Amino acid sequence: MTLRVAAPHSSRRFRLRAGAATPYLFIAPWVIGFVAFTLGPLLFSLYISFFDWPLVGEREFTGVQNYVTILTDDTDFTRSLWVTLKFAAMFVPANLIVALFLAMLLNQDIFASGFFRAAFYVPSIISGVALVTIWSWLLSHEYGVINFMFSLVGIPGVNWLGSPNWAPVSIVLVSLWSVGATMLIFLAGLKGISKELYEAASLSGVGKIRQFFLITLPLLSPVLLFNLVTTVIAAFQQLTLALLLTKGGPVKSTYMLAIYIYDTAFKYRDMGYAAAMSWLMLLLIIALTLAIFKFSSMWVFYETEVKGDKA
Amino acid sequence: MLKNWMPAAVTAAMMMGTAAFADETLRFATWDSNESLEIQKSIAKMFEAAHPGVTVQVESYGDGFDTKLAAGFGAGDAPDVMYMWNFPAYEASLLPLNDFIAGANGLDMTDFAAGLLPYATVTDADGSSRTLGIPAGYTTFVTYYNKDLFDQAGVAYPAEGWTWADLRAAAAKIAKPGEKVYGYGVDGNPDPYDFETYLWSNGSSWISADGKTTTGFLNSAATTEVFQQFVDMVKGGEAVLFGVGDNGSYRELFNADKLGMVISGTWPMPDFDAAGKNYGVVGLPAFGDKPVHSNVGISSLSIAKDTKNPDLAWEFVKFYSSPEAVAMRKNDLPVLNSVATAQGLTGNPKMAPFIAMLPAADANLSPAFLRNPNWGRAQEVVTEAIQQIFIDQDGIQAILDDAAARADKALTK
Numbered sequence: 001m002t003l004r005v006a007a008p009h010s011s012r013r014f015r016l017r018a019g020a021a022t023p024y025l026f027i028a029p030w031v032i033g034f035v036a037f038t039l040g041p042l043l044f045s046l047y048i049s050f051f052d053w054p055l056v057g058e059r060e061f062t063g064v065q066n067y068v069t070i071l072t073d074d075t076d077f078t079r080s081l082w083v084t085l086k087f088a089a090m091f092v093p094a095n096l097i098v099a100l101f102l103a104m105l106l107n108q109d110i111f112a113s114g115f116f117r118a119a120f121y122v123p124s125i126i127s128g129v130a131l132v133t134i135w136s137w138l139l140s141h142e143y144g145v146i147n148f149m150f151s152l153v154g155i156p157g158v159n160w161l162g163s164p165n166w167a168p169v170s171i172v173l174v175s176l177w178s179v180g181a182t183m184l185i186f187l188a189g190l191k192g193i194s195k196e197l198y199e200a201a202s203l204s205g206v207g208k209i210r211q212f213f214l215i216t217l218p219l220l221s222p223v224l225l226f227n228l229v230t231t232v233i234a235a236f237q238q239l240t241l242a243l244l245l246t247k248g249g250p251v252k253s254t255y256m257l258a259i260y261i262y263d264t265a266f267k268y269r270d271m272g273y274a275a276a277m278s279w280l281m282l283l284l285i286i287a288l289t290l291a292i293f294k295f296s297s298m299w300v301f302y303e304t305e306v307k308g309d310k311a
Numbered sequence: 312m313l314k315n316w317m318p319a320a321v322t323a324a325m326m327m328g329t330a331a332f333a334d335e336t337l338r339f340a341t342w343d344s345n346e347s348l349e350i351q352k353s354i355a356k357m358f359e360a361a362h363p364g365v366t367v368q369v370e371s372y373g374d375g376f377d378t379k380l381a382a383g384f385g386a387g388d389a390p391d392v393m394y395m396w397n398f399p400a401y402e403a404s405l406l407p408l409n410d411f412i413a414g415a416n417g418l419d420m421t422d423f424a425a426g427l428l429p430y431a432t433v434t435d436a437d438g439s440s441r442t443l444g445i446p447a448g449y450t451t452f453v454t455y456y457n458k459d460l461f462d463q464a465g466v467a468y469p470a471e472g473w474t475w476a477d478l479r480a481a482a483a484k485i486a487k488p489g490e491k492v493y494g495y496g497v498d499g500n501p502d503p504y505d506f507e508t509y510l511w512s513n514g515s516s517w518i519s520a521d522g523k524t525t526t527g528f529l530n531s532a533a534t535t536e537v538f539q540q541f542v543d544m545v546k547g548g549e550a551v552l553f554g555v556g557d558n559g560s561y562r563e564l565f566n567a568d569k570l571g572m573v574i575s576g577t578w579p580m581p582d583f584d585a586a587g588k589n590y591g592v593v594g595l596p597a598f599g600d601k602p603v604h605s606n607v608g609i610s611s612l613s614i615a616k617d618t619k620n621p622d623l624a625w626e627f628v629k630f631y632s633s634p635e636a637v638a639m640r641k642n643d644l645p646v647l648n649s650v651a652t653a654q655g656l657t658g659n660p661k662m663a664p665f666i667a668m669l670p671a672a673d674a675n676l677s678p679a680f681l682r683n684p685n686w687g688r689a690q691e692v693v694t695e696a697i698q699q700i701f702i703d704q705d706g707i708q709a710i711l712d713d714a715a716a717r718a719d720k721a722l723t724k
Contacts, residue, residue: 055385057403075717141555162555164702249500250555250698266378268687269385269400 045275053272066276077277079252080260083168087256088235090172095231096224099179103186104216117187124180128240135174136161136245164253167246171254174241182227189223190216221300229289236285257281335623336366338390340383342376342610346581347642354636358627365623387617391624395431395444395613399684402433406614407441411625418445418629422647426669429677431611444611445632448643450576451605451668452508454478454596458589460485460492460571469572469593471667475540478572478596482549485571493551496561496573497541499701500554503693504606504678505576509537511604511676512597517693518722522682525689525718529696530711537598538697538711542704552701565590576608577643577665594664604676605668610643688721 024031049067052060070077106117123131138145139160147157160170193216201211217224239258242248248255248263261281265274341351348371355367370390372379377397383389384404395401412418420428423446431444454469461468464485469477482494498506503517510516515533518525528534544550551570553561562579564570566586573579574595583590597603612631614624630636637645638654644665645651656662680686696714700707 055381056401159555162702249695250702252695263691266381269381271385 045278048272049275049279051272053270053275055269055271059272062272066273067280070273070277070280076260077257080255080257083253083255084236084238084257087168087171087238087254088232090168091175091235091238092228092231094172094176095179095182095234096227098176099182099227100186100220100224102179102183103190106183106187107190117184120183121180123177126177129244131174131177132241132244135170135177139170139174161246162250164251167250167254171238171241171245174245175238182231185223185227186220189220193219218301222302225292225296225300229292232288232292233285236281236288334364335620336368337392337620337623337627338368338370339627340370340372340376340380340390340393342372342374342394344371344373350640350642354631354639357636357639358630361630362623362626367627384615389615389617391618391620392612392614392627394447395611396609397680398431398433398443398611398613399680400687401613402441402443404616405443406616406618406621406624407443408445408614408625408628409442411629412442416622416625416629418632422649423632424449424644424646424648424651424666424669426607427609427646430607430609430681431613433681444613445628446609446611446646447631447637448640449607449609449646449669450578450643451607451665452505452574452576452595453605453664453668454572454574454593455565455579455583456572456591456593457565457568457570458591459568464571468591469596471594471664473593473596475596475598479544479549482544482571483547486549488548491551492569492571493549493564494571495544495550496564496570497545497550497552497701498554498561499552500694500698503690503697504680505608506697507678508574508595508604508606509598510534511606512595512601513537514598514601516676517679518682518686518689520682522679522686523722525722526715528715529693529718530708530715535708535711538700538707542700542707545701546704555698555701580661581642592661592664594668603668606678607669683722685722685724688724689718692718692721 050061050063052062052065102120106113106120110116137143141147141157141159141162144157144160146160150157158166160166197215197219198211201215206214237258238256239262242254242256243259243262246254248259257277258281261274261277264270264277339351339355341348343351348369351371352369355369359365359367376394380389380393380401384401389404395405398405412420427446427449428442431446432440432442434440456469458468461481464481466481466484469481478495485494486492507517510533513533513536515531515537516528518528541550545552551564553564561570561573561575562582565573565579565583566588595603595605612628614621614628618624632646634647634650634653637647637650644662645654645656651657651666657666679690683689692714696710699710703710
C-alpha cells in the first residue's frame with residue numbers, strides 16, 4: 001500500500017516539476033538572449049562609464065570624471081545635443097502630422113484601400129542603407145531628380161545635403177519615408193472610433209474640420225501619446241540616416257548626439273566616455289518621457305475615465 | 312615580369328628551410344577590396360606555396376578596417392599581421408620590428424624608397440625609436456590632366472616645375488562654365504591628411520613640429536593663402552567644387568571630359584584607363600618659387616604584439632616586401648627602388664612624376680598624426696573648418712583662428 005501510494009506520488013511530483021519548468025524553457029531563448037546581449041552589455045556599459053577605458057591600452061578607474069567632463073567641459077557634447085534637439089523639434093511634429101494625415105486618408109472607405117495601406121507601409125521595410133543611397137541621388141545638388149523637377153517650374157534648386165541650413169531638413173524629409181509603423185498605429189486608433197459619433201455630429205451641423213478637433217483628436221489622444229513618446233525616442237536615437245546621408249556634416253550641422261557617441265567609441269576608441277554619454281542620453285530620454293506623461297493628463301483623454309465618471 | 316619572378320621566389324623561399332612553420336595558420340587583415348584584395352590573396356598564396364603547411368587567412372575589413380581592427384585588439388582577438396598606417400594610434404599593440412630587421416633573418420632596408428620609413432616609426436619619450444611597420448606600397452600626389460581638353464582650348468600641356476599661376480592660367484582657358492566644363496577640381500571636403508600637401512608646399516603645416524599646438528600653423532598666413540587661392544579659383548569659375556553635398560565625383564567629371572585637371576594619388580588611374588581617357592600626369596605645381604612637397608599614402612605591414620607566432624609573422628612581412636611580392640602590386644607604387652627600376656617606372660611618363668614627388672626623408676615634414684597621438688580629434692575640427700571655408704567662401708582667417716583654438720583644445724583631450 002505504501003509502495004503504491006509512494007510511487008505515483010513521487011512520479012507526480014516529478015511530473016509537476018517538469019511541468020512547471022516547461023514555460024521557462026519556452027521563454028529561455030529570449031531570456032538568455034536578453035541577458036547576454038541586452039542586459040549584460042547594458043550593465044557593463046554603466047560599469048565602464050566610470051573608467052578611462054580605451055579599446056587598446058591601460059584602463060583606469062576615474063569615478064564620475066567622465067560625467068563631470070561631459071557636463072562641464074565638452075562643447076562637442078553640447079553642440080551635438082543642440083543639433084539633436086533641433087532635429088527632434090522638426091522630426092517629431094513632421095512625423096506625427098504626416099503619419100496621422102496618411103492614416104486618415106486610409107481610414108476612408110475607398111476602392112483598394114488595402115492596397116494603399118500596404119503601399120504606404122512598404123517604404124518602412126526598406127533598409128536604411130538602401131533608403132539613404134536612393135535619397136542621396138534624389139537630393140544631389142547638380143544631378144538630383146528633385147532639383148531637376150524644381151528647375152522645370154523655374155524654382156532654383158537647393159543644395160539639400162551640402163548646405164548646413166538644408167541638411168537637417170533633408171534628413172527629416174528622408175525620415176518621413178519610414179513613417180509606416182506610426183501610420184498603422186494611428187490607423188488602428190482611428191478604426192476604434194465609433195462612426196456614430198461622426199454621424200451624430202454631421203446631423204447637428206458640425207463641419208469636418210471641427211469634427212477632427214472635437215472627436216478625432218480627443219479620442220485618438222492615447223494613441224497620439226504613444227506615438228509621441230516613441231517618436232521622441234526615435235529622434236534622439238537617430239544615427240543611420242545622418243551618418244550615411246551627411247556623415248554629420250556639412251560643418252557638423254547634422255552631427256547628432258548618437259553620431260558623437262558612435263565616433264567617441266569607435267573612432268577615438270574611448271569606450272568609457274562614450275558609455276557615460278549613452279547613459280546621459282538615456283537619462284535625458286527618460287526625463288523627457290516622464291515630462292510628456294506628466295503633461296499628458298492635460299490633453300490625453302481616456303474613454304474609460306468618462307465611463308467611470310458617469311457611473 | 313611576374314612569371315619571371317615567381318619560380319625564383321618559390322625556390323628561394325623553399326631553400327630557406329621553413330619546415331619549422333608546419334601546420335600553422337596566420338591571420339592577415341587588409342583594408343583592400345576588389346582587385347587590390349585579389350592581389351593580396353595572390354601574394355598570400357605565393358607565401359603558402361613557399362611555406363608548406365602554412366595557411367594564410369586573408370581578412371578583408373574594407374571601409375570598416377579601423378573599427379574592426381580596434382575591436383579585435385580590444386577583445387584580444389587581433390590578426391597576426393595587418394595593414395597599418397596610423398602607427399601612433401596603435402603603437403601600444405604593435406610588435407617593434409627593430410630586432411627582426413637587424414637579426415639573422417633580417418631585412419636590407421637600403422633598397423626601400425627614401426622617405427617611406429619615417430611614416431612607420433614612432434619616437435619614444437627617451438628619444439629611442441621603434442620601427443612598427445614595413446612599407447608594402449605607397450602613393451604620392453600628382454596632377455592628372457585631360458589632354459583632349461587642353462588641345463581643344465589650345466593650351467600647352469603642363470611641364471615639370473610649373474606653378475599654381477600656370478595651372479590657374481590653363482584652367483581659366485579650359486573652363487566653359489556654360490557647358491559645365493571646368494579647368495580644375497577643388498575638393499571641398501578633403502581628408503586633412505591629403506590637404507597638408509598644399510600647406511607644406513606653401514611653407515606651412517597643420518601643427519607645430521613638436522606636436523603641441525596648431526595655433527600659428529593651422530591659422531598661419533601661409534595656410535590662409537592656400538585656402539584663399541582655392542576659394543578664388545572656385546569663385547572665378549576656373550575650378551569646380553566637388554565633395555560638398557554631391558555624389559558626383561571628380562572621376563565622373565574627368566571621364567566625361569568636363570574637368571581639365573585634378574590632383575590625386577594612384578587611385579583614379581585604373582578608372583581613367585578603363586574609360587580610355589587621353590590623359591597625362593605631371594608633378595604638383597609650386598606656390599611661386601617655394602619647394603613642392605607631396606604627402607605620401609603608405610600601406611605598411613605590422614605585427615600584433617600578442618601574436619602567438621612572431622617568427623612566422625615576420626617571415627610573412629618580410630616576404631611582402633620582397634621584390635617578387637612588391638612587383639605583384641599593381642594599384643600603387645613599388646616600395647623597392649630595384650623594382651621601380653626593373654619595371655622601368657622612371658622612364659614611364661605616367662609613373663615618373665609619382666616617384667619624383669617622393670620627398671627626401673625630412674624630419675620637418677611629417678604628417679600631423681605622427682606629431683600628436685590625439686590628432687584624430689583635432690582633425691575633426693580641421694575637417695569642419697575646411698567645409699565651412701568652402702561653403703562660406705569668405706572669412707577664411709576667422710574660421711581658421713576659431714579652428715586653431717578648438718583644435719588645440721582637442722589635442723589635450
